[in-house]
Amino acid sequence: MFDLTGKSALITGGASGIGEAIARAFVAQGARVVIGDRDASRALQLAEEIGAEGTALDVTDPRSLRAAMDRAIDAAGGLDLLVNCAGLMHVGKLHETEPEDYDRIQAVNARGVYLACRAAIEPMLRRRSGNIINIASVASLIAVERRFAYCVSKGAVLEMTRALAIDYARDGIRANAICPGTVDTPMIRGYVQKYFGDDVAGTLAQLHERQPIGRMGEAREIAALAVFLAADESAFMTGAALPIDGGWTAK
Numbered sequence: 001m002f003d004l005t006g007k008s009a010l011i012t013g014g015a016s017g018i019g020e021a022i023a024r025a026f027v028a029q030g031a032r033v034v035i036g037d038r039d040a041s042r043a044l045q046l047a048e049e050i051g052a053e054g055t056a057l058d059v060t061d062p063r064s065l066r067a068a069m070d071r072a073i074d075a076a077g078g079l080d081l082l083v084n085c086a087g088l089m090h091v092g093k094l095h096e097t098e099p100e101d102y103d104r105i106q107a108v109n110a111r112g113v114y115l116a117c118r119a120a121i122e123p124m125l126r127r128r129s130g131n132i133i134n135i136a137s138v139a140s141l142i143a144v145e146r147r148f149a150y151c152v153s154k155g156a157v158l159e160m161t162r163a164l165a166i167d168y169a170r171d172g173i174r175a176n177a178i179c180p181g182t183v184d185t186p187m188i189r190g191y192v193q194k195y196f197g198d199d200v201a202g203t204l205a206q207l208h209e210r211q212p213i214g215r216m217g218e219a220r221e222i223a224a225l226a227v228f229l230a231a232d233e234s235a236f237m238t239g240a241a242l243p244i245d246g247g248w249t250a251k
Protein backbone atom coordinates (compact mmCIF):
# COMPACT_ATOMS: atom_id res chain seq x y z
CA MET A 1 0.00 0.00 0.00
CA PHE A 2 0.99 3.62 -0.64
CA ASP A 3 3.90 2.69 -2.89
CA LEU A 4 5.37 5.74 -4.65
CA THR A 5 7.90 3.86 -6.79
CA GLY A 6 8.38 5.56 -10.15
CA LYS A 7 6.72 8.80 -9.09
CA SER A 8 8.64 12.07 -9.28
CA ALA A 9 8.04 14.86 -6.80
CA LEU A 10 9.03 18.46 -6.24
CA ILE A 11 8.65 19.62 -2.65
CA THR A 12 8.84 23.37 -2.10
CA GLY A 13 10.11 24.32 1.35
CA GLY A 14 11.35 20.76 1.56
CA ALA A 15 14.47 21.46 3.63
CA SER A 16 12.82 21.86 7.04
CA GLY A 17 9.93 20.80 9.25
CA ILE A 18 6.89 19.34 7.49
CA GLY A 19 8.50 19.53 4.03
CA GLU A 20 11.58 17.67 5.27
CA ALA A 21 9.39 14.96 6.79
CA ILE A 22 7.47 14.64 3.51
CA ALA A 23 10.74 14.38 1.55
CA ARG A 24 11.95 11.62 3.87
CA ALA A 25 8.64 9.74 3.68
CA PHE A 26 8.35 10.04 -0.13
CA VAL A 27 11.90 8.73 -0.63
CA ALA A 28 11.19 5.86 1.80
CA GLN A 29 8.14 4.96 -0.30
CA GLY A 30 10.21 4.90 -3.49
CA ALA A 31 9.60 8.34 -5.02
CA ARG A 32 12.25 10.41 -6.85
CA VAL A 33 12.28 13.64 -4.91
CA VAL A 34 13.61 17.11 -5.66
CA ILE A 35 13.83 19.26 -2.55
CA GLY A 36 13.49 22.94 -3.42
CA ASP A 37 14.14 25.51 -0.74
CA ARG A 38 15.27 29.08 -0.20
CA ASP A 39 17.82 27.53 2.17
CA ALA A 40 19.83 25.92 -0.64
CA SER A 41 22.61 24.52 1.52
CA ARG A 42 20.16 22.74 3.81
CA ALA A 43 18.26 21.43 0.75
CA LEU A 44 21.48 19.99 -0.71
CA GLN A 45 22.60 18.55 2.62
CA LEU A 46 19.25 16.84 3.28
CA ALA A 47 19.05 15.57 -0.30
CA GLU A 48 22.49 13.99 0.01
CA GLU A 49 21.51 12.38 3.32
CA ILE A 50 18.26 10.80 2.11
CA GLY A 51 19.00 10.06 -1.56
CA ALA A 52 17.07 12.91 -3.16
CA GLU A 53 18.09 15.92 -5.24
CA GLY A 54 18.34 19.38 -3.75
CA THR A 55 18.07 22.75 -5.42
CA ALA A 56 17.85 26.42 -4.55
CA LEU A 57 14.28 27.66 -4.93
CA ASP A 58 12.47 30.88 -4.16
CA VAL A 59 8.72 30.40 -4.67
CA THR A 60 8.23 34.13 -5.11
CA ASP A 61 10.31 34.03 -8.32
CA PRO A 62 8.77 32.40 -11.43
CA ARG A 63 12.20 31.86 -13.02
CA SER A 64 13.47 30.04 -9.96
CA LEU A 65 10.33 27.86 -9.97
CA ARG A 66 10.75 27.10 -13.67
CA ALA A 67 14.35 25.98 -13.08
CA ALA A 68 13.38 23.73 -10.14
CA MET A 69 10.49 22.30 -12.14
CA ASP A 70 12.79 21.57 -15.12
CA ARG A 71 15.22 19.90 -12.75
CA ALA A 72 12.49 17.60 -11.42
CA ILE A 73 11.20 16.86 -14.92
CA ASP A 74 14.69 16.20 -16.35
CA ALA A 75 15.53 13.87 -13.49
CA ALA A 76 12.43 11.74 -13.92
CA GLY A 77 10.93 12.46 -17.36
CA GLY A 78 7.92 14.22 -15.91
CA LEU A 79 6.45 15.62 -12.72
CA ASP A 80 3.90 13.45 -10.91
CA LEU A 81 3.72 15.27 -7.59
CA LEU A 82 3.97 18.90 -6.55
CA VAL A 83 3.94 19.50 -2.80
CA ASN A 84 3.59 23.16 -1.86
CA CYS A 85 5.06 23.43 1.60
CA ALA A 86 7.14 26.64 1.61
CA GLY A 87 5.60 29.01 4.10
CA LEU A 88 6.12 31.84 6.57
CA MET A 89 4.38 32.83 9.79
CA HIS A 90 3.43 36.25 11.09
CA VAL A 91 1.86 36.99 14.46
CA GLY A 92 -0.49 39.95 14.74
CA LYS A 93 -4.04 41.26 14.50
CA LEU A 94 -4.93 43.52 11.55
CA HIS A 95 -3.70 46.68 13.32
CA GLU A 96 -0.43 44.93 14.15
CA THR A 97 0.15 43.86 10.52
CA GLU A 98 2.18 46.34 8.49
CA PRO A 99 1.55 46.36 4.73
CA GLU A 100 5.05 44.99 4.11
CA ASP A 101 4.41 42.07 6.50
CA TYR A 102 1.09 41.38 4.79
CA ASP A 103 2.73 41.41 1.34
CA ARG A 104 5.63 39.22 2.48
CA ILE A 105 3.29 36.56 3.85
CA GLN A 106 0.96 36.56 0.82
CA ALA A 107 3.96 36.50 -1.56
CA VAL A 108 5.22 33.20 -0.18
CA ASN A 109 2.17 31.45 1.31
CA ALA A 110 -0.44 32.32 -1.33
CA ARG A 111 1.16 33.77 -4.47
CA GLY A 112 4.03 31.28 -4.15
CA VAL A 113 1.54 28.40 -4.33
CA TYR A 114 -0.13 30.01 -7.35
CA LEU A 115 3.23 30.43 -9.12
CA ALA A 116 4.34 26.87 -8.35
CA CYS A 117 1.05 25.42 -9.61
CA ARG A 118 1.28 27.67 -12.68
CA ALA A 119 4.74 26.28 -13.45
CA ALA A 120 3.60 22.67 -12.94
CA ILE A 121 0.25 22.67 -14.68
CA GLU A 122 1.32 22.73 -18.32
CA PRO A 123 3.72 19.78 -18.02
CA MET A 124 0.98 17.96 -16.09
CA LEU A 125 -1.61 18.78 -18.74
CA ARG A 126 0.71 17.48 -21.46
CA ARG A 127 0.88 14.11 -19.70
CA ARG A 128 -2.77 14.28 -18.59
CA SER A 129 -1.54 13.31 -15.15
CA GLY A 130 -0.58 15.18 -12.01
CA ASN A 131 -1.13 15.43 -8.28
CA ILE A 132 -0.87 18.65 -6.26
CA ILE A 133 -0.71 18.56 -2.48
CA ASN A 134 -0.97 21.92 -0.77
CA ILE A 135 0.06 22.32 2.84
CA ALA A 136 -2.69 24.64 4.03
CA SER A 137 -3.58 24.95 7.74
CA VAL A 138 -6.39 24.87 10.27
CA ALA A 139 -6.20 28.62 9.56
CA SER A 140 -7.72 27.79 6.14
CA LEU A 141 -10.83 26.51 7.94
CA ILE A 142 -11.15 28.65 11.07
CA ALA A 143 -9.68 31.94 12.25
CA VAL A 144 -6.70 31.64 14.57
CA GLU A 145 -6.19 34.51 17.03
CA ARG A 146 -3.56 37.11 16.12
CA ARG A 147 -2.59 35.41 12.86
CA PHE A 148 -4.36 37.85 10.50
CA ALA A 149 -2.03 37.77 7.49
CA TYR A 150 -1.39 34.05 7.89
CA CYS A 151 -5.14 33.24 8.01
CA VAL A 152 -5.75 35.29 4.85
CA SER A 153 -2.94 33.47 3.04
CA LYS A 154 -4.04 30.01 4.09
CA GLY A 155 -7.66 30.71 3.20
CA ALA A 156 -6.41 31.52 -0.29
CA VAL A 157 -4.46 28.25 -0.45
CA LEU A 158 -7.61 26.25 0.27
CA GLU A 159 -9.71 28.05 -2.33
CA MET A 160 -6.89 27.68 -4.85
CA THR A 161 -6.87 23.95 -4.15
CA ARG A 162 -10.60 23.68 -4.72
CA ALA A 163 -10.50 25.75 -7.91
CA LEU A 164 -7.65 23.63 -9.32
CA ALA A 165 -9.45 20.42 -8.40
CA ILE A 166 -12.60 21.46 -10.25
CA ASP A 167 -10.87 22.97 -13.29
CA TYR A 168 -8.59 19.99 -13.94
CA ALA A 169 -10.64 17.05 -12.67
CA ARG A 170 -11.16 15.73 -16.22
CA ASP A 171 -7.50 16.22 -17.14
CA GLY A 172 -6.12 13.56 -14.81
CA ILE A 173 -4.88 16.17 -12.35
CA ARG A 174 -5.99 16.28 -8.76
CA ALA A 175 -5.36 18.72 -5.92
CA ASN A 176 -5.91 18.36 -2.20
CA ALA A 177 -5.14 20.45 0.86
CA ILE A 178 -3.72 19.20 4.14
CA CYS A 179 -4.80 21.41 7.05
CA PRO A 180 -2.49 20.79 10.01
CA GLY A 181 -3.01 22.08 13.52
CA THR A 182 0.12 23.12 15.41
CA VAL A 183 3.09 20.96 14.48
CA ASP A 184 6.39 21.16 16.32
CA THR A 185 8.78 22.46 13.65
CA PRO A 186 11.53 25.08 13.34
CA MET A 187 8.83 27.55 12.16
CA ILE A 188 6.98 27.24 15.46
CA ARG A 189 10.17 27.39 17.53
CA GLY A 190 11.30 30.42 15.52
CA TYR A 191 8.16 32.50 15.90
CA VAL A 192 7.79 31.64 19.59
CA GLN A 193 11.32 32.95 20.10
CA LYS A 194 10.65 36.05 17.95
CA TYR A 195 7.23 37.09 19.24
CA PHE A 196 7.01 35.45 22.70
CA GLY A 197 10.67 35.48 23.75
CA ASP A 198 9.78 36.58 27.28
CA ASP A 199 7.83 33.34 27.91
CA VAL A 200 9.00 30.60 25.57
CA ALA A 201 8.09 27.68 27.86
CA GLY A 202 4.63 29.07 28.68
CA THR A 203 3.87 29.77 25.01
CA LEU A 204 4.97 26.29 23.92
CA ALA A 205 2.73 24.83 26.65
CA GLN A 206 -0.22 26.85 25.27
CA LEU A 207 0.56 25.66 21.76
CA HIS A 208 0.40 22.05 22.96
CA GLU A 209 -2.77 22.74 24.92
CA ARG A 210 -4.82 24.32 22.13
CA GLN A 211 -5.17 20.94 20.46
CA PRO A 212 -7.84 18.89 22.29
CA ILE A 213 -5.48 15.91 22.08
CA GLY A 214 -3.14 17.88 24.37
CA ARG A 215 -0.01 18.08 22.26
CA MET A 216 1.42 19.51 19.05
CA GLY A 217 1.61 17.26 16.03
CA GLU A 218 4.83 15.79 14.72
CA ALA A 219 5.99 16.52 11.18
CA ARG A 220 6.11 12.79 10.36
CA GLU A 221 2.39 12.55 11.18
CA ILE A 222 1.63 15.14 8.51
CA ALA A 223 3.99 13.34 6.11
CA ALA A 224 2.02 10.11 6.50
CA LEU A 225 -1.12 11.86 5.23
CA ALA A 226 0.87 13.36 2.33
CA VAL A 227 2.03 9.85 1.37
CA PHE A 228 -1.60 8.69 1.28
CA LEU A 229 -2.59 11.64 -0.94
CA ALA A 230 0.40 11.02 -3.21
CA ALA A 231 -0.40 7.33 -3.66
CA ASP A 232 -2.80 5.81 -6.16
CA GLU A 233 -4.96 4.51 -3.28
CA SER A 234 -6.36 8.06 -2.90
CA ALA A 235 -7.16 8.40 -6.63
CA PHE A 236 -10.82 9.27 -5.95
CA MET A 237 -9.87 12.22 -3.74
CA THR A 238 -9.63 15.70 -5.19
CA GLY A 239 -10.62 19.09 -3.85
CA ALA A 240 -10.50 17.83 -0.27
CA ALA A 241 -9.49 19.84 2.78
CA LEU A 242 -8.13 17.41 5.35
CA PRO A 243 -7.72 18.62 8.94
CA ILE A 244 -4.99 16.82 10.87
CA ASP A 245 -5.11 18.81 14.06
CA GLY A 246 -5.55 16.76 17.23
CA GLY A 247 -9.24 17.67 17.20
CA TRP A 248 -8.82 21.47 17.07
CA THR A 249 -11.42 22.11 14.36
CA ALA A 250 -13.85 19.62 15.91
CA LYS A 251 -14.33 21.97 18.89
Ligand SMILES: NC(=O)c1ccc[n+]([C@@H]2O[C@H](COP(=O)([O-])OP(=O)(O)OC[C@H]3O[C@@H](n4cnc5c(N)ncnc54)[C@H](O)[C@@H]3O)[C@@H](O)[C@H]2O)c1
Pocket (backbone or CB within 6 Å): 012, 013, 014, 015, 016, 017, 018, 019, 036, 037, 038, 039, 057, 058, 059, 060, 084, 085, 086, 087, 088, 108, 112, 135, 136, 137, 138, 179, 180, 181, 182, 183, 184, 185, 186, 187, 188
Ligand atom coordinates in the same frame (compact mmCIF):
# COMPACT_ATOMS: atom_id res chain seq x y z
N1 LIG B 1 4.23 24.05 11.89
C1 LIG B 1 2.93 24.23 11.98
O1 LIG B 1 2.33 24.27 13.07
C2 LIG B 1 2.11 24.35 10.73
C3 LIG B 1 0.71 24.21 10.84
C4 LIG B 1 -0.07 24.32 9.69
C5 LIG B 1 0.53 24.57 8.48
N2 LIG B 1 1.88 24.72 8.42
C6 LIG B 1 2.46 24.99 7.10
O2 LIG B 1 3.36 23.98 6.76
C7 LIG B 1 4.36 24.51 5.90
C8 LIG B 1 5.73 24.16 6.45
O3 LIG B 1 5.86 24.75 7.73
P1 LIG B 1 6.94 24.26 8.79
O4 LIG B 1 6.32 24.44 10.11
O5 LIG B 1 7.49 22.94 8.40
O6 LIG B 1 8.01 25.43 8.61
P2 LIG B 1 9.61 25.45 8.48
O7 LIG B 1 9.99 26.85 8.71
O8 LIG B 1 10.22 24.37 9.32
O9 LIG B 1 9.82 25.09 6.93
C9 LIG B 1 9.45 25.98 5.92
C10 LIG B 1 10.47 25.92 4.81
O10 LIG B 1 10.05 26.82 3.77
C11 LIG B 1 11.21 27.46 3.27
N3 LIG B 1 10.85 28.71 2.60
C12 LIG B 1 10.42 29.87 3.16
N4 LIG B 1 10.25 30.81 2.23
C13 LIG B 1 10.55 30.23 1.04
C14 LIG B 1 10.57 30.69 -0.30
N5 LIG B 1 10.27 31.97 -0.63
N6 LIG B 1 10.92 29.82 -1.27
C15 LIG B 1 11.26 28.54 -0.97
N7 LIG B 1 11.30 28.07 0.29
C16 LIG B 1 10.94 28.90 1.28
C17 LIG B 1 12.08 27.68 4.48
O11 LIG B 1 13.45 27.90 4.13
C18 LIG B 1 11.87 26.36 5.24
O12 LIG B 1 12.83 25.38 4.87
C19 LIG B 1 4.10 26.01 5.82
O13 LIG B 1 3.37 26.30 4.64
C20 LIG B 1 3.26 26.27 7.05
O14 LIG B 1 2.45 27.40 6.90
C21 LIG B 1 2.69 24.61 9.50
